[in-house]
Every structure is written in structure tokens, then in C-alpha cells.
Amino acid sequence: SNEIEFLTGRAWIGIWLVIIVVLTVAFEGSFLVRFVSRFTQEIFSFLISLIFIYETFFKLGKIFMDHPLRGCYGREENDTALPTPTSDGRPPDATQTLNQPNTALLSLVLTAGTFFIAFYLRKFKNSPFFPGR
Structure with a gap:
């Protein structure tokens, strides 16, 4: 998306990492490891x-904007089986986004379901069934 080729970007990242590692080794930067604690790891996580x-x-x-919830996804009363032309007589554009039935609702249910599965598995991990801690 930034118009940088993949291999060129990887090469520059590798070059900069080599420079940083060589400078760290040259100036004995390994003493900085003692400042990396569990707290630092928790901040990054x-x-x-x-x-x-x-x-x-x-x-x-974005899903709710593209596919809003509607009460009825059936045919309209004046709807025909043939596509109705637009105001200038051309057939409707085939690239228009159509509301898919319950796409937003399904996405919401999947998101909430995934969260609750993870939440209850976390509680189960800390339960008496696993007395490791």
C-alpha cells in the first residue's frame, strides 16, 4: 500500500537490523536486558x-454499514422478477452492494461467541480442574 516492493522492504529491514545489532554488540548493550521485565512484556501484550x-x-x-439489519429481506410488493431500469433507462449497476440477509447479525453473533468461548476457557483454566497453580 506504500508502493514499496516486498523484497526491497525486507532487504532494508534486514540491513537496519544488522546495523542495530552490531552497534548493540559493539557498545556492550547486553546490560540493558536486565531492564526488560515482566512488566515490559505485559505492556507490549x-x-x-x-x-x-x-x-x-x-x-x-464496517459490516453493519455495508449490510445493515433490516426487518424483512423478502421481495417488495411492487418488485418484479426482471431488473427495473434506472431513471435514464439503463439496467441497474451490477456492482451495487446488495444487502445480504443477516450478515451483520451473523458477524455480531460470531464475534460475541468467540469472546465468550475465550472468556470461559480462561475461567476454566484457573478453575480447580487444573490444580497446577
């Missing part, structure tokens, strides 16, 4: 979780 949660709600909102 929280950030990644936040990104996933944001993406979930963003995509769910």
Missing part, C-alpha cells in the same frame, strides 16, 4: 490486545 480489539470493532462497524 496489552498494546497488541488493544490493536486486535480496535480492529474487531472497526470491522464489525
Whole structure:
């Protein structure tokens, strides 16, 4: 999307990583490892979780905008089996998005179901069934 070729981008990432690693080794940067704690790892895992949660709600909102919930997905009373021409006499555009029945509702149910499965499996992990801790 940034018009950078894949292999060129990978090559530049590799070059920069080599430079950073060589500088870290040259200046004995290994003493910095003691500052990386469990707290630092939890901050990064929280950030990644936040990104996933944001993406979930963003995509769910887009699905609700593209395929809104409707009370009835059946045919309209004045609807015919043939496509009706537009106001200028041309047939309707085939690229128009059609409302698919319950796409938004199914997406919402799948999202909520996935969350509750993960939530209850987490509770089950900490239950007396697994007395590891």
C-alpha cells in the first residue's frame, strides 16, 4: 500500500537490523536486558490486545454499514422478477452492494461467541480442574 516492493522492504529491514545489532554488540548493550521485565512484556501484550480489539470493532462497524439489519429481506410488493431500469433507462449497476440477509447479525453473533468461548476457557483454566497453580 506504500508502493514499496516486498523484497526491497525486507532487504532494508534486514540491513537496519544488522546495523542495530552490531552497534548493540559493539557498545556492550547486553546490560540493558536486565531492564526488560515482566512488566515490559505485559505492556507490549496489552498494546497488541488493544490493536486486535480496535480492529474487531472497526470491522464489525464496517459490516453493519455495508449490510445493515433490516426487518424483512423478502421481495417488495411492487418488485418484479426482471431488473427495473434506472431513471435514464439503463439496467441497474451490477456492482451495487446488495444487502445480504443477516450478515451483520451473523458477524455480531460470531464475534460475541468467540469472546465468550475465550472468556470461559480462561475461567476454566484457573478453575480447580487444573490444580497446577
